[in-house]
Amino acid sequence: MSGDEQDVARLAEGPRCECGVFGVFAPGEDVATLTYFGLFALQHRGQESAGISVSDGRRTVVHREMGLVSQVFAPADLAALDGHLAVGHCRYSTTGASSWDNAQPVYRETSGGSRISLGHNGNLVNTAELAAALDVAPGTDSDLMSRLLVERMERDAVTLGDAILRVAPAFRGAFSVVVSDERSLHAFRDPQGVRPLQIGRLAGGGWVVASETSALEIVGAVLVRDVEPGELVTIDADGLRSARFAAAAPRFCLFEWVYLARPDHRQDGASVLAARRRMGHRLAAEAPVAADVVIPVPEAGRDAASGFAEATGIPFADGLVKNRYVGRTFIQPTQSLRQLGIRLKLSPVREVVEGKRLVVVDDSIVRGNTSRQLVAMLRGAGAAEVHLRITSPPITDPCYYGIDMATRAELIGADLDVEQIRAFVDADSLHYLSLDGLIDAVPQPAERLCAACFTGSYPIPVPAEDARAAQAALELGLGDGPRA
Numbered sequence: 238m239s240g241d242e243q244d245v246a247r248l249a250e251g252p253r254c255e256c257g258v259f260g261v262f263a264p265g266e267d268v269a270t271l272t273y274f275g276l277f278a279l280q281h282r283g284q285e286s287a288g289i290s291v292s293d294g295r296r297t298v299v300h301r302e303m304g305l306v307s308q309v310f311a312p313a314d315l316a317a318l319d320g321h322l323a324v325g326h327c328r329y330s331t332t333g334a335s336s337w338d339n340a341q342p343v344y345r346e347t348s349g350g351s352r353i354s355l356g357h358n359g360n361l362v363n364t365a366e367l368a369a370a371l372d373v374a375p376g377t378d379s380d381l382m383s384r385l386l387v388e389r390m391e392r393d394a395v396t397l398g399d400a401i402l403r404v405a406p407a408f409r410g411a412f413s414v415v416v417s418d419e420r421s422l423h424a425f426r427d428p429q430g431v432r433p434l435q436i437g438r439l440a441g442g443g444w445v446v447a448s449e450t451s452a453l454e455i456v457g458a459v460l461v462r463d464v465e466p467g468e469l470v471t472i473d474a475d476g477l478r479s480a481r482f483a484a485a486a487p488r489f490c491l492f493e494w495v496y497l498a499r500p501d502h503r504q505d506g507a508s509v510l511a512a513r514r515r516m517g518h519r520l521a522a523e524a525p526v527a528a529d530v531v532i533p534v535p536e537a538g539r540d541a542a543s544g545f546a547e548a549t550g551i552p553f554a555d556g557l558v559k560n561r562y563v564g565r566t567f568i569q570p571t572q573s574l575r576q577l578g579i580r581l582k583l584s585p586v587r588e589v590v591e592g593k594r595l596v597v598v599d600d601s602i603v604r605g606n607t608s609r610q611l612v613a614m615l616r617g618a619g620a621a622e623v624h625l626r627i628t629s630p631p632i633t634d635p636c637y638y639g640i641d642m643a644t645r646a647e648l649i650g651a652d653l654d655v656e657q658i659r660a661f662v663d664a665d666s667l668h669y670l671s672l673d674g675l676i677d678a679v680p681q682p683a684e685r686l687c688a689a690c691f692t693g694s695y696p697i698p699v700p701a702e703d704a705r706a707a708q709a710a711l712e713l714g715l716g717d718g719p720r721a
């Protein structure tokens with residue numbers, strides 16, 4: 238994606254998801270097509286590239302391209318992917334450039350002839366340190382993980398599973414990983430379990446692992462359980478085995494509850510949709526307002542808006558229509574189209590908003606530009622008043638665990654107070670859900686959550702700003718670090 242396209246996508250969107258991973262071990266089933274549908278359900282987690290790797294016990298074939306899942310795989314591509322186990326991935330780049338080279342699954346061969354395919358969701362915070370240990374350029378964190386696994390398999394003459402148990406304790410950050418060789422599928426998750434990863438069972442006896450339960454359901458798999466933080470799950474012809482490479486210290490991403498996960502996802506057995514409804518209830522209690530209609534900013538604001546309407550008795554209506562595909566294509570918008578900004582993504586429904594006092598429910602404010610344009614657009618469509626209600630606290634700090642929000646300098650919540658932000662976006666009123674209110678609305682206790690982008694308190698230590706900048710430069714090939 239070019240810089241200009243990213244500008245448009247970012248202008249019209251909030252925080253961007255990182256990646257979705259999927260894996261299946263199911264002899265006798267069409268694993269490529271199962272993976273295709275699994276990735277389809279995970280498309281919201283990454284729209285830049287998609288890939289599937291399939292193994293038949295001897296051969297491994299990888300197909301990966303830039304684009305949406307539906308653009309990357311034609312029926313003939315899937316037919317060529319024949320085997321009994323697969324790894325799938327859809328990507329949005331949080332480190333490294335958005336290019337075919339960085340599309341996943343990452344594929345490597347060991348000197349002993351093992352073929353390793355790896356898909357990663359999350360972001361490591363110690364890639365520079367890990368790369369130095371290997372004496373290579375950092376590259377992407379996912380590529381580095383695969384290098385370290387292969388290097389350990391060769392050096393210690395061990396299986397992929399044993400290599401994971403020996404290497405994963407050195408990874409720091411967020412990682413929900415699915416990785417295979419020709420005969421076995423492995424899934425492992427960082428000790429904090431920042432990103433989701435679930436295990437499901439197919440009716441025919443096969444196993445599935447996926448970032449979200451929606452991807453299990455779409456292929457007819459039944460949720461078995463979450464992969465535990467710090468756990469490695471191995472699936473092969475002998476069934477499923479569990480091992481631990483680190484003690485669990487859970488700090489699940491609070492923002493998955495607010496925005497990232499699909500509403501039909503169940504995390505640790507609890508419904509995301511129900512949590513978002515409760516966010517709407519809390520918001521209504523914390524910041525009531527006299528209004529005629531509650532409208533969501535699609536899609537993540539929808540369930541909270543219906544909760545707000547439920548709690549207040551104010552009618553709910555769709556006052557904004559979303560074009561789901563703008564900003565996720567690879568068509569270069571012209572300058573005049575870019576100036577349309579949010580109009581490329583959302584259109585007001587005049588019949589709903591004209592002459593009305595609106596409560597507009599959104600999940601977050603990142604830079605403030607989108608909210609400002611949204612308010613202007615609604616006023617242009619005849620809204621009498623626009624009251625913004627946000628289902629999370631102000632974002633004050635960047636995420637280093639796999640969500641691309643913005644740099645600290647770009648975050649409007651880092652510098653301005655709520656009244657200053659209200660003035661900037663030109664809303665009649667603006668209220669954010671308090672951190673306590675948000676945590677009350679989700680089913681996990683505060684001590685098991687990461688809330689660093691709202692508090693600046695990072696549960697996994699991140700490098701200092703100057704070290705982060707140096708690391709980013711190295712990853713983009715701009716620095717003088719070691720080279721492979």
Ligand code: SF4
Nearest residue numbers: 490491492636687690
């Ligand atoms: S910093 Fe925010 S977005 Fe990142 S993992 Fe923590 S809660 Fe989630």
